[in-house]
Amino acid sequence: MATPRQPDAVDAILAQWHQERPDLDVSPMGPLGRIKRCASLLQRRLDETFAGFGLSFWEFDVLATLRRSGAPYCLAPTTLFSTLMVTSGTMTHRMGKLESQGWITRLPNPADARSSLVQLTAEGLALIDRAVEAHVANQHRILAPIKAADLAALDARLSMLLAALEPSGDSQP
Known part of the structure; x- marks a missing residue:
């Protein structure tokens, strides 16, 4: 038996589509809409923590x-931009900004x-160590209202979705 839940913004959208286009099966809009909305709301909360360290999401x-x-x-740099899924041009721009902040150096x-390496400076290492501790604490706070068993089930389901969406063998962190 499903646990009763409060209606959310996605329920309102689904109701509108059911009203306007009862001929369409809009059921995929439910989970996909909730994932997108959760991602947006989560990003806001994550960005607040990063901002406390003078960092943007991409810098973190x-x-x-x-x-x-x-x-x-x-x-x-090629390892970095492929791991972060950005273009080499974007990575070059970002490296310049991080270098000017004194957080990385190019060697x-x-x-x-013909190529260089990107390395954290002592200042960059100290900054990211503080920021990642706050980030992990923030993640714990965000997920605290959800029971451990429910989180484990959610994680398993999201892993299934990710496996279905990622190209075969493309599980870059």
């Missing part, structure tokens, strides 16, 4: 990608004289 993302790569927190690549 780049610094966190370097940090989680492990010491010496250094990656090739010559000893394996390939």
